[in-house]
Amino acid sequence: MNNSSGRPLLTLGLVVHPDRSVLDSVRVITRYARRVGAVVVAHGSDAERVGPEVVTVAPEEFAERVDVVISLGGDGTMLGAMRLVVGRDAPVLGVNHGHLGFLIEVSPSELEQALDRLTEGHYTLEPHSCLEAGDVTAFNDIVIASAEPLSSVTLDLEVNGLRHGYYRGDAVIACTPTGSTAYNYAAGGPVISPSAPAVALTPVAPMSGISRTVILGKDDHIVLRNPSQNVPLIFSVDGTPAHPLQPGADLSVRLRTDAVDIVRFDVGTHLQRNRVKLSLLDLPLRRDQLVELIPQPLREQAERLRQSQRPADWTR
Incomplete structure (x- = not known):
């Protein structure tokens, strides 16, 4: 589809949260599209929601078709949007209709301004890596567990064709740097810088075998093998419904760098918000360090309010 000048129209693709109402944000986007001469598309299954x-x-x-994907939801919706455009020249803009939103910079109240900045080119692109395992893609993690509830999992580890021992525990997590703050962190794994092209393999409640996180590089070929002859396992991708890992089967995992770009308007603000969110997950910050997370204007406002509420003779 072209406009009157013959140039292709900008196409915005919407990926929406399955339950939460996002119509207010959809209206902002469609008004913007009419103003700049863009087309807005979504999956047919979301017709009633958009x-x-x-x-x-x-x-x-x-x-x-899409030139830019706009995710309206939380981190789960954002991850789903990213999986749709792996390897394509279509960045993803996240609008937070969820809870924590580690990946997402823009709130619904900021959406109109964000779209204007998008038009003006006042943004940067933040590349994200993913894990590829056969025909599945994970931007956070792949978690391998037993198909039977309350049963342990046994997995052999092979790296670049060499065997490196085995895992036995509740589960094994393979994660990207982005996913290192999710289940990996809860299981005692390290937080990995997004600038590090690495894969972390973290056992959950290990009973024997490898008991610590193993960090591997972007060029390492990782194989996690179900060594059993009769016990099926399952693996989930970014928390989505599980896939089977049959007895004797392999799960080959590789890191793909620069798989998708995320639109960023203010990297500093995004990092500051995520630092606050991480502090809520019990990162070891002192009280004075927590105060540093509060924006300076709010700190000054709080101090003025505190001073105004002091009794006139408080120094006596």
Whole structure:
């Protein structure tokens, strides 16, 4: 589809939260699209959730058409949007309709301004790596567990064709640097800088075998093998429904760098917000360090309020 000058129209693709109402943000986006002469598309399954002004298309057409993807939801919605455009020249802009939103910089109240900055080119692109395992892609993690509840998992580890021992415990997590602050962190694994092209393998409640996190590089070929002859395992990708890992089967995992770009308007603000969110997950910060996380204008406002509420003779 072209405009009157013959140039292709900008196509914005919407990926929306399955439950939360996002119509207010959809209206902001469709108003913006009318103003700049863009087209807004979404999956046909989301037709009732995005309203009549949004063109609905088949999933395979969606990935082919979009120039920018806008995710309206939380981190789960954002991860799903990122998986749709792996390896394509279509950055993802996240709008937080969820809870913590580690990946997401823009709130619904900031969306209109963010779209204007997008038009003006006042943004940067933040590349994200992913894990590829066969035909599945994970931006956070792949978690391998037993198919039977309350049962342990045994996995052999092979790296670059060499065997490196085995895991036995509740589960094994393979994660990207982005996913290192999720289940990996809860299981005692390290927080990895997004600038590090690395994969972390972390056992959950290890009973024997490898008991610590193993960090591997982007060029390492990782194989996690189910050594059993009769016990099936399962693995989940970014928390989505599980896939089977049959007895004797291998799960080959590789890190793909620069798989998707995320739109960033203010990297410093995003990092500051994430630092606050991480502090809520019990990172070891002192009280004075927590105070540093509060923006300076709010600190000054709080101090003025405290001074105004002191009794006139408080120094006596």
